[in-house]
Amino acid sequence: MRKGRLKGIIDAAINVSRETSRDYIGASQIGDACLRRIWYNYHGVSGAPFSTKQQRTFSIGKKLETIVIDSLHDAGVDLILPHVSNHYLEFFDEDIPYLRGHADAIIKDEDAILEIKTAKDSSFKIFVNKGLKVWNFQYYTQIQCYMGMSHKKKGYIVCINKDTSEVWDEEVQFSPEYYDGIKARALLVHSHDEPLPKVNDSPFYYACKTCQFKEICHD
Numbered sequence: 001m002r003k004g005r006l007k008g009i010i011d012a013a014i015n016v017s018r019e020t021s022r023d024y025i026g027a028s029q030i031g032d033a034c035l036r037r038i039w040y041n042y043h044g045v046s047g048a049p050f051s052t053k054q055q056r057t058f059s060i061g062k063k064l065e066t067i068v069i070d071s072l073h074d075a076g077v078d079l080i081l082p083h084v085s086n087h088y089l090e091f092f093d094e095d096i097p098y099l100r101g102h103a104d105a106i107i108k109d110e111d112a113i114l115e116i117k118t119a120k121d122s123s124f125k126i127f128v129n130k131g132l133k134v135w136n137f138q139y140y141t142q143i144q145c146y147m148g149m150s151h152k153k154k155g156y157i158v159c160i161n162k163d164t165s166e167v168w169d170e171e172v173q174f175s176p177e178y179y180d181g182i183k184a185r186a187l188l189v190h191s192h193d194e195p196l197p198k199v200n201d202s203p204f205y206y207a208c209k210t211c212q213f214k215e216i217c218h219d
């Protein structure tokens with residue numbers, strides 16, 4: 001009786017999917033309002049590790065995302081999901097390959113990127129009532145990145161309300177002009193040897209209070 005055959009497959013898949021270090025500018029990151037934080041991440045500066053609570057919140061979010069995937073699948077929507085054979089849906093820009101990221105899924109019939117998020121009720125309501133760009137410009141930038149890198153014209157952001165279990169979504173059309181701006185931003189981060197300007201000079205600024213780099217940034 002063979003033992004450990006599936007273990008080898010599972011271990012190999014985990015090793016492919018996990019990042020050992022962030023040596024690229026992530027699509028999820030490039031829309032960050034703070035250029036310095038993007039610079040720190042890309043240039044290998046070590047910040048404070050994520051807390052257990054933050055990591056658990058991230059894990060819960062990833063688990064909840066599968067509900068959307070499963071529901072769409074049950075409804076007959078044909079999805080391409082991350083898999084070792086498609087490099088876990090990793091895309092990168094052909095001009096600046098250090099700009100890259102992993103999409104959650106592709107809706108096959110529409111050739112559209114699918115990106116899934118979770119939010120607390122107060123945040124979710126902003127998405128519903130005011131739209132993606134007002135709700136979270138970083139998410140808007142992220143899906144523009146995936147579309148630009150994969151040459152797709154359309155994407156969907158789906159969000160699950162963690163408090164009420166409601167779901168909402170918004171379709172996003174690719175903007176070549178906006179994507180050019182993203183690439184210019186990535187080039188700036190890549191080409192500067194020194195940290196880029198801070199988003200704010202006060203360590204009490206809202207974005208800085210929870211930033212993993214605040215100790216070295218505001219020393």
Ligand code: SF4
Nearest residue numbers: 034198199208211217
């Ligand atoms: S502490 Fe503030 S200014 Fe410094 S990297 Fe973080 S968000 Fe940017």
